[in-house]
Amino acid sequence: MSLAIYLGTTQATPDLPVRWHLGIVLIVAMDSGAIRSLVVLPSCVMDPSLFLSAVCLGVANHAILNRFEPRGANAPFLFLTIQPMVLLLFFGGAFSPARLMWTYVVFLASISLSIVAYRLSPFHPLAQFKGPTIGKVSKLWGLWIAWRGYQYLYHKRLHDKYGPWVRIGPNELSVNDAHAVSQILSVGGLDKGRFYEAERHPSTPPSIVALSGEAHAAKRRVWNRAMTSASMREYEPRVAQRATRLISRLGDENGTVDLVAWFSLFALDLMGDLAFGGGFEMLEDGEDVAGVKDKIALFMASASLAGQIPWIVPTLQLLPQVGRVIQEFNEFGQGLAIQRVVRGGSGVKDLWYHLADEAGLEKVQPILEDSAADGIVAIIAASDTTASALSSLVWFLLSSPEYYRRVQLELDTVFVDGDDPLDVSKHAQLRFLSACINETLRLHPPTPSIGTRQVEPTSAGRTFAARFIPAGTSMYTPPYALHRNPAYFFPHPDQFVPDRWLPESNFAKHDTAAFIPFSLGSANCVGQKFAKRQLMMVTSLLLKSFNLRFAVGFDSEAWPGHIRDYFVATRGPLLVDLTPR
Numbered sequence: 275m276s277l278a279i280y281l282g283t284t285q286a287t288p289d290l291p292v293r294w295h296l297g298i299v300l301i302v303a304m305d306s307g308a309i310r311s312l313v314v315l316p317s318c319v320m321d322p323s324l325f326l327s328a329v330c331l332g333v334a335n336h337a338i339l340n341r342f343e344p345r346g347a348n349a350p351f352l353f354l355t356i357q358p359m360v361l362l363l364f365f366g367g368a369f370s371p372a373r374l375m376w377t378y379v380v381f382l383a384s385i386s387l388s389i390v391a392y393r394l395s396p397f398h399p400l401a402q403f404k405g406p407t408i409g410k411v412s413k414l415w416g417l418w419i420a421w422r423g424y425q426y427l428y429h430k431r432l433h434d435k436y437g438p439w440v441r442i443g444p445n446e447l448s449v450n451d452a453h454a455v456s457q458i459l460s461v462g463g464l465d466k467g468r469f470y471e472a473e474r475h476p477s478t479p480p481s482i483v484a485l486s487g488e489a490h491a492a493k494r495r496v497w498n499r500a501m502t503s504a505s506m507r508e509y510e511p512r513v514a515q516r517a518t519r520l521i522s523r524l525g526d527e528n529g530t531v532d533l534v535a536w537f538s539l540f541a542l543d544l545m546g547d548l549a550f551g552g553g554f555e556m557l558e559d560g561e562d563v564a565g566v567k568d569k570i571a572l573f574m575a576s577a578s579l580a581g582q583i584p585w586i587v588p589t590l591q592l593l594p595q596v597g598r599v600i601q602e603f604n605e606f607g608q609g610l611a612i613q614r615v616v617r618g619g620s621g622v623k624d625l626w627y628h629l630a631d632e633a634g635l636e637k638v639q640p641i642l643e644d645s646a647a648d649g650i651v652a653i654i655a656a657s658d659t660t661a662s663a664l665s666s667l668v669w670f671l672l673s674s675p676e677y678y679r680r681v682q683l684e685l686d687t688v689f690v691d692g693d694d695p696l697d698v699s700k701h702a703q704l705r706f707l708s709a710c711i712n713e714t715l716r717l718h719p720p721t722p723s724i725g726t727r728q729v730e731p732t733s734a735g736r737t738f739a740a741r742f743i744p745a746g747t748s749m750y751t752p753p754y755a756l757h758r759n760p761a762y763f764f765p766h767p768d769q770f771v772p773d774r775w776l777p778e779s780n781f782a783k784h785d786t787a788a789f790i791p792f793s794l795g796s797a798n799c800v801g802q803k804f805a806k807r808q809l810m811m812v813t814s815l816l817l818k819s820f821n822l823r824f825a826v827g828f829d830s831e832a833w834p835g836h837i838r839d840y841f842v843a844t845r846g847p848l849l850v851d852l853t854p855r
């Protein structure tokens with residue numbers, strides 16, 4: 275009830291200063307009897323000195339935990355659990371369950387109130403940053419939003435309301451300022467935050483995504499080799515083969531298809547080929563028989579949610595079920611890796627060839643488990659992202675017939691009869707299709723929020739775009755909000771207007787520094803050129819092969835509403851009718 279009154283009042287007047295929030299909480303709490311019962315009820319079983327000691331102990335615990343922030347919750351949980359018992363023992367007197375319970379209640383209530391008061395107070399290091407009160411108080415609200423998959427929309431809404439810097443968690447900011455974002459993500463900026471620890475389990479080798487610093491740089495060197503222009507040329511025949519099979523399977527369906535599902539089967543088959551020398555035949559089956567997609571979805575959802583409150587990760591990992599998700603995933607990757615090794619490379623310089631350093635270029639050869647972990651990352655990082663981008667591109671084109679017509683005209687001009695739409699040497703001529711891809715990645719970035727970066731907790735803090743950021747602060751740099759910021763893309767920041775990407779266009783604002791679908795800096799997307807190449811190849815072949823329109827009865831306008839953000843955004847079915855051209 276008190277909470278409802280409090281939320282109601284603050285909702286009606288959202289810009290109340292912090293001291294008013296504290297005042298309202300206090301009055302409502304007193305009025306509702308919460309404070310009275312907290313003082314009166316325990317007095318039946320607790321003498322005043324025990325009561326006061328429990329309060330002081332609670333506040334002291336907050337002061338200590340705040341000063342020496344623990345990395346995990348296991349030791350602090352234990353530490354907090356035993357203290358009320360020790361306090362009771364120290365005070366002596368008759369033991370009763372009621373006395374013990376109230377000691378716990380008073381102790382925990384004191385810690386909680388002390389934390390809330392501090393987080394809302396002007397003494398908190400992030401007090402100068404605006405943001406929703408509930409976010410300042412606890413990360414649990416952010417977890418709830420992330421649970422529902424709406425984090426990307428939440429970030430944008432908060433930036434629309436509070437401006438480019440928003441405090442979205444007790445020690446967390448979201449930044450929608452292109453200059454600051456580039457400083458944060460680029461070389462010399464910040465390392466990955468604890469968000470990424472959720473992807474690691476002590477029993478499994480870390481992949482490139484979960485690493486930072488030197489260890490990341492070493493892995494990245496191998497990945498960079500795998501993504502040079504020469505390496506990509508080796509992969510192109512595989513892309514062409516899988517894209518051709520996709521088109522023939524779509525043709526077999528003879529009518530309405532769910533393109534989200536088919537793009538996903540295509541991308542998984544392709545990455546299975548490149549990362550492990552084959553093994554999936556999902557296009558053939560017309561479905562994901564082995565449930566790889568479900569495994570990825572479960573892994574991504576668990577990691578992205580646990581990443582919201584990283585201090586809980588060591589505790590969660592004590593649960594066998596949690597470890598099992600990560601371990602099973604890892605074993606799955608190792609199984610594929612062993613098959614690839616047994617099968618041999620047959621001279622193909624695929625992704626595995628580079629990840630396993632078959633050329634022997636590294637001083638220390640990676641062990642099979644490490645390469646397997648990276649192979650799995652390749653499947654996760656490359657399949658859902660590419661499939662998401664392809665489906666959004668088709669959705670935008672079918673929703674804007676004029677742009678669809680222009681893309682088709684361009685394709686028909688560049689690829690005249692007998693030309694191969696998979697010929698990458700002609701990509702440079704597909705200027706409008708390229709603009710449509712950029713505009714799709716702008717409005718529907720496949721990773722709409724990315725994980726956090728963190729100011730080194732032992733540092734003296736950092737300054738970005740003239741704002742001082744205290745040590746330990748986590749920072750989101752959300753592409754979705756940045757890409758729709760009218761300060762960078764104007765006019766029509768929320769509309770699909772591919773012309774803004776053409777060199778001859780003259781839009782009032784077109785700041786590509788704010789365009790970060792592949793992130794920036796040393797941990798940006800290593801596969802971005804390959805991703806764009808795939809998008810161009812598949813779209814060219816698809817639109818040359820078929821005329822597309824939304825299936826009859828399909829609610830196309832509602833489709834973007836089904837996008838959910840679990841690090842990589844998921845999409846609902848995209849039902850399209852195809853007729854051969």
Ligand code: HEM
Nearest residue numbers: 483655656659660663720721791792793797799800801805
């Ligand atoms: C449209 C498609 C794609 C998009 C939008 C995309 C986006 C991204 C983004 C935003 C990151 C940085 C994530 C972070 O900072 O936490 C990333 C990282 C990464 N991506 Fe992509 N990606 C795509 C396709 C691909 C492909 C095709 C590959 C590989 C074949 C790939 C491999 C990777 C890898 C290995 C990383 C980790 C890099 C590192 O930590 O150094 N991605 N991607």
